[in-house]
Amino acid sequence: MRYLSAFLLVIQVMSFVACSSQHSRKTAPSVINGMLDLKNWNFETDGPVKLNGGWEFFWKKLLIHGFSDDKKIEKRSFIINVPGRWNRLNINGEKTGPYGYATYHLRILLKDKDILLGIKFPNIGTAYSVYINGKKITSVGIAGETKETSAPKIFPHIVSFIADKNQLDIDIHVSNFHYYEGGFWS
Template sequence: MKRRLPIITVFTLLMAPGLSCLAGGDTTPVAKMGVLDLRKTSLFSKPVPISGEWGFYWDRLLTPDSLPSATPTYIPFPLLWSDVTLNGAKIPSQGYATYTLTILLPSKRPRLGLEVPDAYCSFALYVNGIVQAQNGQPATTEEKAKPFWVTRTVVLPANGSDTLVMVMQVANFWHNRGGPYKEILLGDKDQLILKNTATQPMTSCWPAVCSWEACFFWAYSYSDATTARSSISRYSVSFLATGW
């Protein structure tokens, strides 16, 4: 027992960082009826997903100027069109639509940016009336529309407005899937830029936890206590070098 205690202690210390990022609930606000209230949310610590109920206009490509004359329905965002039901019927995966969302910002915040992932299969995202991100060309016909897939990180203008009004046009005439399927992130522009320029980004903390477990049990199962401690040390240095 005395020989095992140091190894178990080392294992606990190695597991703690990974387990801490898995623990705790998600208290990030979600949009309701087309409004996302972030006034009590810190945008300094990490980017937040701007998901929830967005305004939705099927079969219409609207600009910010034309919104006041239109009445939306509200659907979850992101959600593929094949999973959307309007008036009791599923909508097709090919077509075009407009999404809207109003975001209420906290009074204290960093310089903001957006991480805008691809959608099926073209989009234009307006923020406060200006196109801030675009993939391809959304349009009402296949002849005028163009598909494109890429994740974009954009820096929003520095101004005193405490509100972001987002209008997103999406069109798909090519793929058997249509619409947005990944979350848009809002947060500190520097964090978002660093996240997307890292050479080896960590997309999940769970693989890290599994890697620590594998290293520990391999060393402990196939070596005596002294060799195990040495093996764990080597694997720890190797794993930390990957960016943990």
């Protein structure tokens, strides 16, 4: 009888947990070729979305989309998987190592604007600045083009912001001149 009671208690707890989940089992879209379409996503019922997938990657360029003068450079991107390291890539015949700098770019399409969103920034190696629609929302360390103009720092954190448009251009300037791996680590 004691085992039956324990079994029923486990079933009740599992049922409660399954029924109390606020998020649907809808599969979240992935980032493809630097684009994430969330027009059919409801954050309240569908839950958070990971920004994993193929981001646009501009090696040895620090760009802010919509504000850069050289459109030819912007069109010459490479797709890189996030999370992932930029070590040992082959970009236009040039092999990358751990040291360097780049812009990661992602365009997100939303159904609504003027909504509160948040982004969790994990370990990015080893300094970065984040711009959304041209406005800097956070930076960790100093992302620079040389070892002398950059300063490393690792600080995972979450940043909240108001999405004032239904199209978000996220540019992340990342530099690494101090560690044996560069890029989005996790």
